Amino acid sequence: MKKCDYCAKEISYFDQYCCEECERRTILYYRRSERFSRLFTIVNTICVFGIPVGLFLASFAPAVGVTIAALSCTILGAMLILLPFPTEGMIRKHKLQKAIKMSRIFGGAVIGLGVLIVGMLFLLKR
Ligand SMILES: [Zn+2]
Numbered sequence: 001m002k003k004c005d006y007c008a009k010e011i012s013y014f015d016q017y018c019c020e021e022c023e024r025r026t027i028l029y030y031r032r033s034e035r036f037s038r039l040f041t042i043v044n045t046i047c048v049f050g051i052p053v054g055l056f057l058a059s060f061a062p063a064v065g066v067t068i069a070a071l072s073c074t075i076l077g078a079m080l081i082l083l084p085f086p087t088e089g090m091i092r093k094h095k096l097q098k099a100i101k102m103s104r105i106f107g108g109a110v111i112g113l114g115v116l117i118v119g120m121l122f123l124l125k126r
Contacts, residue, residue: 002015003095004016004017004018004019004022004095005017005022005026005095005096006018006022006023006025006026006095006096006097007022007095007096007097008094008095008097008098022097025096025097026096029096029100032083033083033085036083036085037085039083040079040083040085043075043076043079044076044079046072047072047073047075047076047079048072048076049072050068050069050071050072051069051072051073051076053068053069054066054067054068054069054070054071054072054117055069055117058121062121062124062125063121066117066118066120066121069114069117070114070115070117070118071114072114073110073111073113073114073117074111074114076107076110077107077108077109077110077111077112077113077114078107078111079107080103080104080106080107080110081104081107081108081111084100084101084103084104084107085103086099086100086102086103090102090103
């Protein structure tokens with residue numbers, strides 16, 4: 001059975017989407033991802049690099065290292081919530097709507113990780 005490219009609802013073989021709304025949202029998504037893809041890649045690269053670098057620095061300079069790591073987590077997480085661009089593989093496997101939701105949840109988890117890192121610093125300081 002074929003599924004709607006956006007919401008994964010079962011549809012007839014001749015359609016691509018189950019309704020106009022799904023088609024509209026898909027077009028909107030790809031327009032947005034095209035417009036912001038460069039910003040997304042740059043922020044993504046810096047933050048994914050910043051988390052381990054920050055954690056590494058934390059062993060010499062805890063305050064600086066933790067700040068870099070926590071800031072990287074917060075920025076990356078916030079961006080994943082605002083600009084949830086899942087990978088092609090995720091979209092193919094889960095269809096767009098679910099893949100976007102998963103990206104947002106992952107963004108929330110990354111922010112949670114940032115909070116955890118800051119919390120650890122406070123625990124270590126005591
Ligand atoms: Zn649909």
